[in-house]
Amino acid sequence: MTEPILELKDVKTTVKSADGQVIPILKGINLKINVGDFITIIGTNGAGKSTLLSTIAGNLRPSSGSIMHNGADITKWNEEKRTQFIARVFQDPKLGTAPRMTVAENLLLATKRGMRKPLTLRKLKPKIPEFIELAKSMNNGLENRMNTFVSGLSGGQRQALSFLMATIKRPDILLLDEHTAALDPHTSQNLLNVTDQKIKQDHLTALMITHHMEDALKYGNRLLVLKDGKVKADINQEEKEKLQVSDLYNFFE
Numbered sequence: 001m002t003e004p005i006l007e008l009k010d011v012k013t014t015v016k017s018a019d020g021q022v023i024p025i026l027k028g029i030n031l032k033i034n035v036g037d038f039i040t041i042i043g044t045n046g047a048g049k050s051t052l053l054s055t056i057a058g059n060l061r062p063s064s065g066s067i068m069h070n071g072a073d074i075t076k077w078n079e080e081k082r083t084q085f086i087a088r089v090f091q092d093p094k095l096g097t098a099p100r101m102t103v104a105e106n107l108l109l110a111t112k113r114g115m116r117k118p119l120t121l122r123k124l125k126p127k128i129p130e131f132i133e134l135a136k137s138m139n140n141g142l143e144n145r146m147n148t149f150v151s152g153l154s155g156g157q158r159q160a161l162s163f164l165m166a167t168i169k170r171p172d173i174l175l176l177d178e179h180t181a182a183l184d185p186h187t188s189q190n191l192l193n194v195t196d197q198k199i200k201q202d203h204l205t206a207l208m209i210t211h212h213m214e215d216a217l218k219y220g221n222r223l224l225v226l227k228d229g230k231v232k233a234d235i236n237q238e239e240k241e242k243l244q245v246s247d248l249y250n251f252f253e
């Protein structure tokens with residue numbers, strides 16, 4: 001059997017409350033993620049879904065346990081170092097993009113993810129045709145807004161840009177933290193379809209948090225249910241195909 005692309009071994013993560021109390025959130029997560037896995041994640045509010053993604057991204061350091069990337073221990077790697085191979089899209093369209101830069105400049109910036117090289121804007125012009133082609137795949141007119149400042153985009157276009165920025169330089173692991181939750185139903189469905197196509201086409205490994213049970217079943221090859229900081233269920237493709245939305249609600253009881 002091939003090595004998992006990412007493995008969490010008994011990972012525990014705590015956070016500090018405003019009054020300095022240490023609160024356990026992840027309470028011993030064991031997870032082996034294989035190359036090409038597209039895992040949808042569901043769970044009640046506060047179950048620890050975003051904390052799990054933050055722990056994988058390096059935004060939060062586990063209090064114990066370890067995180068392995070292709071067999072190498074990255075537990076102590078900070079977020080910046082992990083951006084070499086991990087990309088994340090958040091729920092808030094404002095996160096992940098630079099508002100005072102144009103769409104094209106943001107995309108150029110994203111091609112340098114994980115590199116320490118400064119941004120050289122004279123290299124932008126020859127890249128524009130490639131950026132336009134990529135933006136067309138988002139099906140929302142982003143290709144016509146290359147010179148628009150990000151602050152002037154609609155929420156849907158901004159989120160499409162965040163997604164493109166996360167995937168323009170192929171990440172080993174793509175983290176989607178309810179990335180369509182702030183969008184209207186049509187825009188949300190479009191971005192989900194594009195997400196699914198991109199993951200399949202580039203054979204990406206992805207984790208996607210969603211509160212929509214239909215989407216949790218429709219997308220991906222694996223479903224993870226988190227409850228109170230633990231993995232309550234880890235459902236493979238075969239079992240997932242047999243499930244109905246009503247079955248998923250049982251996990252919330």
Ligand SMILES: Nc1ncnc2c1ncn2[C@@H]1O[C@H](COP(=O)(O)OP(=O)(O)OP(=O)(O)O)[C@@H](O)[C@H]1O
Nearest residue numbers: 015016017025043044045046047048049050051052
């Ligand atoms: N920085 C923090 N300080 C204090 N508490 C926090 C912090 N971050 C998260 N928490 C708490 O940790 C718990 C888990 O949060 P997390 O955001 O991971 O849950 P979630 O499953 O993503 O929930 P939701 O579905 O509401 O987004 C929650 O009770 C939250 O209030």
